[in-house]
Structure formats: structure tokens, C-alpha cells
Amino acid sequence: MSRNLKDFFFKQAKRHGFLARSAFKLTEIQERFRVIRAGGSVLDLGCCPGAWIQVALQAITAQRASTKPSSLILGVDLKAATGHCRQGFHTVLSDMCPDTSGIAAADVARSLELAGHAVRLALSNSSELPDGIRVTPPDQSASLSDAHETSPEGPQPGGVLLPEGHLVVKVLSGSGCNELHDYLRHHFRKVVWAQPKASRSESREMYLVGLCRQLTNSAGARTRVVPK
Numbered sequence: 001m002s003r004n005l006k007d008f009f010f011k012q013a014k015r016h017g018f019l020a021r022s023a024f025k026l027t028e029i030q031e032r033f034r035v036i037r038a039g040g041s042v043l044d045l046g047c048c049p050g051a052w053i054q055v056a057l058q059a060i061t062a063q064r065a066s067t068k069p070s071s072l073i074l075g076v077d078l079k080a081a082t083g084h085c086r087q088g089f090h091t092v093l094s095d096m097c098p099d100t101s102g103i104a105a106a107d108v109a110r111s112l113e114l115a116g117h118a119v120r121l122a123l124s125n126s127s128e129l130p131d132g133i134r135v136t137p138p139d140q141s142a143s144l145s146d147a148h149e150t151s152p153e154g155p156q157p158g159g160v161l162l163p164e165g166h167l168v169v170k171v172l173s174g175s176g177c178n179e180l181h182d183y184l185r186h187h188f189r190k191v192v193w194a195q196p197k198a199s200r201s202e203s204r205e206m207y208l209v210g211l212c213r214q215l216t217n218s219a220g221a222r223t224r225v226v227p228k
């Protein structure tokens with residue numbers, strides 16, 4: 001991103017009351033893919049200062065219909081979200097990757113570890129993650145995966161992401177990214193790369209967007225999800 005564009009998004013963020021320019025990255029992803037829907041819930045891993053949560057709240061509020069069930073918006077971060085309205089969402093103070101203390105902007109391996117953890121939490125099958133994506137699972141997510149083992153009715157959703165749900169993960173481009181993309185293609189109807197305008201042009205930051213989670217059986221074949 002050029003300095004002018006940087007200033008533009010910075011000023012726009014202030015004007016619209018967003019906590020960070022990153023709000024425009026999710027806004028662009030939302031406009032393209034409609035990943036946040038009324039009645040849906042949002043889990044933001046690494047949510048501080050809270051700009052994505054602001055966008056999620058706005059997206060859900062804008063679409064809210066009285067017949068839809070209420071949404072849950074949950075943020076997780078090492079740091080507490082501060083300085084803005086806390087109504088309408090919850091935050092949890094937690095370390096997603098016990099040996100990661102903050103994202104080092106230039107570290108592809110760390111970005112892949114965080115992305116891998118998000119994928120594992122969403123799909124709960126980290127054993128299949130591509131080589132090179134290291135995940136150090138906290139104990140509670142291990143039990144989460146146990147709770148969703150396959151049943152006699154066929155594959156059940158492991159992880160927190162419901163069938164037909166969407167996933168957005170940030171990675172820094174480098175080795176391992178294409179493997180992660182290929183891996184996600186087994187679990188989503190469509191997987192696309194996004195590079196929002198608000199990202200710096202010199203940045204290696206990319207977003208993988210997985211649309212419509214599909215369940216897979218033990219042989220790895222996709223199971224068609226029939227909406228209720």
C-alpha cells in the first residue's frame with residue numbers, strides 16, 4: 001500500500017469510528033463473499049484491538065431479522081480488548097498457541113502456525129494438516145475434537161465450524177501456503193485467496209477464504225450437506 005493509500009485507510013478508519021484500518025480488510029472480504037450472515041456466529045482468533053469484531057457486529061446488526069436466532073460473537077486474544085463498546089460480543093483472554101507470543105509480521109512459519117491452529121479449531125482434524133504447519137494444541141481443543149467423532153449416522157462436524165460455515169485465515173505468503181490452500185479445498189466447497197486493498201502492497205499478508213464447509217468421511221470423500 002502506498003503512503004497515500006495508507007493515510008486514506010487510516011483517515012477512513014477514524015472517520016467511521018473503527019479501531020484499526022484492518023476493518024476495511026474484513027469489510028472487503030464480507031462484501032465479496034458474505035461470510036457473516038444474520039443469525040450466524042463469529043469466532044475471531046486474535047481479535048485485538050477489535051476492528052474485525054466491530055465489522056462483524058455491524059454486519060450482523062445490519063442484516064438482523066426478528067425471526068433469526070441471536071448471534072454469538074466471540075473474540076480470543078492474548079490481550080484484553082479495550083476502549084470501545086463491549087456490548088454484543090464476548091472476549092476470552094487466551095493464548096491460542098502456547099509458544100507464540102504475538103505475531104511477528106515477517107515470520108511465515110508463525111503465521112502458518114496461527115492459521116493452522118485456527119483451521120484445527122474450526123475443523124478439528126489437525127493430524128491431516130500439511131507438513132510444515134506446526135500446531136501446538138491447548139488441551140481443551142483436544143477434547144473438543146473427541147466430542148465430535150464419527151457416529152453411526154455418518155460423519156459429524158468436528159471442530160466449532162458448522163456445516164456450510166465459512167473460514168477466513170490470514171497467512172504471510174511463503175512456503176506451506178499452497179499446501180494449506182489445497183488442504184482446505186477438501187473441506188470447503190470453494191477456497192479463494194483474497195488480498196484486500198487495505199493491505200500494504202509490500203506486505204506478504206494474504207487471506208484464505210473457505211466458503212461452505214463440507215463434511216468429509218473417514219476416506220476423505222466429501223459428504224453433501226443437505227440444509228434443514
Ligand SMILES: C[S@@+](CC[C@H](N)C(=O)[O-])C[C@H]1O[C@@H](n2cnc3c(N)ncnc32)[C@H](O)[C@@H]1O
Pocket residue numbers: 019020022023045046047048049050051052053076077078079094095096097098100101102103
Ligand atoms: C493483527 S492483530 C488482529 C487485528 C484484529 N483482527 C482487528 O481487526 O482488530 C493480531 C492479534 O493476534 C493476537 N495474537 C497473536 N498471537 C496470539 C496467540 N498465540 N494467542 C492469542 N492471540 C494472539 C495479538 O495479540 C494481536 O492482537
